[in-house]
Amino acid sequence: MAAPAKRAVVFAYHNVGVRCLKVLLAGGVDVVLVVTHQDSAGENIWFESVMSLCALEGIACITPQDASSPELLAQVQAAQPDLMFSFYYRNMLPQALLAVAPAFNMHGSLLPQFRGRAPVNWAVLHGALETGASLHEMTVKPDAGAIVAQTAVPILPDDTAYEVFGKVTVAAEQTLWRVLPALLNGNAPRTPNDVQQGRYFSGRKPEDGRIDWSQPASEVYNLHRAVAPPYPGAFTDVGGQRYVIERARLSRNDDGKQSSKLPPGLAVVDNCIVGVCGDGRMLAISSLLFDAVPVTPAQLQARLANTDAANT
Template sequence: MADQAVVFAYHDVGVRCLRVLLDAGVRVPLVVTHRDDPAEKIWFGSVAQLARSRGVEVLEDPTLEQLAETVRRIAPEFIFSFYYRRMLPAELLALARRGAFNMHGSLLPKYRGRAPVNWAILKGERETGATLHEMTAKPDAGRIVDQQAVPIGPDDTALEVFGRVTDAAEVVLKRSLKKLLAGTADFKAQDLSRGSYFGGRKPEGGRIDWSKSAREIHDLVRAVAPPYPGAFSGNLKIFRTRLEPGRTPRRADPGPYRDGNAWFARCGDGKVLRLLEVEGEP
C-alpha cells in the first residue's frame, strides 16, 4: 500500500509540492486549502483546482473541530504543509503517525514566520531559499530535513525571487521524499539564535521614509513591488527604482522630484534613486 499523507497547501509552492507527492504515488485522501480572498490579487496557481483534477477531496477553510475529526478518521502517516497560511495546532500534528513536515520559503533558521521572501529582500539579503522541516508547536522551529539556496540579485523583485524559491521547494521535496517515506532521512536541529521571527506584512508597510538610505529604499521598493501592494509616498506609487550613485540630487532635502520627464529622489544619505515606474503624484 502506498504511503498516505494529508496535505495543507496554498499558492504556487502548494501547487508544485502537491504535484510532486501525487506524481510520486503518495496517496493523498485530503487536501486542505483556502478560499481565495476577493480583496487579494490572485496571481498564483490553485491548489484546489489541481487536487480536484486528480480526484482528491478538498476542504476550504474548515473549522478546527471539523478538521481534527476528518484527519483523525483518515489517520494519515504524514501531514505536509506547503504555504498553508494558518498554524496547525500540536494536537492536529500529533495525528500524523510518522511525522508532520512544512516547506518554508527561507534558509531556516533565518526569516522564520510570515512573508519570508519579502523580508529577506527588505533586509538586503543576497540569498534565500526553501527549507523542508519538521512541524512543532513553535512556528518554523522543527528539525531541518533539507534546504536549497537561491540567489537574490541587487535589483530582483519579490516576484522574481519567489519564482526561484518555488523552484527550490520542488527540488528539495523531490530530493528528500524517498528517504522521508522510507524513514531514513537525516534531521538537523535548528539553532534558533542564528535567526529571527518576522510577522506578516500589510500595505502600510510600503510607505517610504525618505530619510533612509538609497539602498534601503530601493530594497523596500523591490520587496513590495507588484503583484504585492507596492511602495508609496503620499499619492505617488513607486513600482521600480534604480540606484544612480554618480548623479547629483536636484533638491536639498530628501524626497522625490522631477528632472525633465524623469522622476528621481534624494534619499537620506544624499544619494539619488531614479524612479523608473511610478503612478500618481507625491
C-alpha cells in the first residue's frame, strides 16, 4: 500500500511562487493551504498570480496581512502539514510558524551571496556574472539556513534584471524538481550556509534608481539594467522634468573624444540620445521616457536648449 501523500502549507507569490507550486502539485504533494498576498494597486503587476492558480486547482488560499497573527498560526496548525515552503512570499515567518513543520525557502541567488531582498536586482547592479536559485532550510534569521539545492544561471553583459529573473524562475523550478523526491523521503542533502561569505541586502525603492552621471559608464549601465522596466527604471531630472531610461546599451564605438567635450548627463549626439558619464564614456539610449511617453532626439535637444537658456 502506497504511503499517503505529504501534506504541505505553501507561502507563495510572484512567478517563482506559481512555478514552484506547480512543481509540488506535479510531484504528488497534497497542498492543503496556500498563503499569498493581495496585489497592491500601486505596483506594476507584471507577474503571474498565485491566487489564480489556487482557484484553478481548487486549493484553499488566504491573504493575511500579518504573518505573525495568532489567526494565521491557528490556520497553519489546523492544516497539519508535514512540510512548509516559502516561494517568494514577501513577509518573514516568525518562529511560531516555523515550529509547525520543517520549512524550506526558495531564494533568488546563489547563497550565501545576495541574501535579503531583491537579490536579482542587486546582483545585476553589482555586475555579477552569475546568480541562481537556492532552496534552503528556513530559520528566523533570513536566508541563513542550510542549503538543500542550488542551480546557477549566467548574467550576460546586457541582461536586464527582468531577463535574469526569468532565468532564475526556471532555475527555481529545476532546483525544486530535482530535490523534491529526497525532500519527501526525508533524506535531502544539507550544505552549511556560511553567511560570513556573503552580504545581506535590503529592499529597493524607486528613488534608488536616480542616476549619478559622475559615476563610470559601467556603473550607470548596471543601474539601468538592474531597474529597467517593468521595474521603475533608472531616471534623471533635467529642468524639473523626470526622464526614465527604458532601453540603453553601453556605447560600443565611443572613444571618449566626443563625449569628453560634453558635461555629464543627457545629450543628443548625431541625432541620437546619449548619457555622458563621469569617465567620458556614453550610454546609447534607444528609448527615453517622459511621463511614460517616448522622447525623440529632437524633442530632448529642444528641451535641453531651453533648460540651458533658463540657466544663463
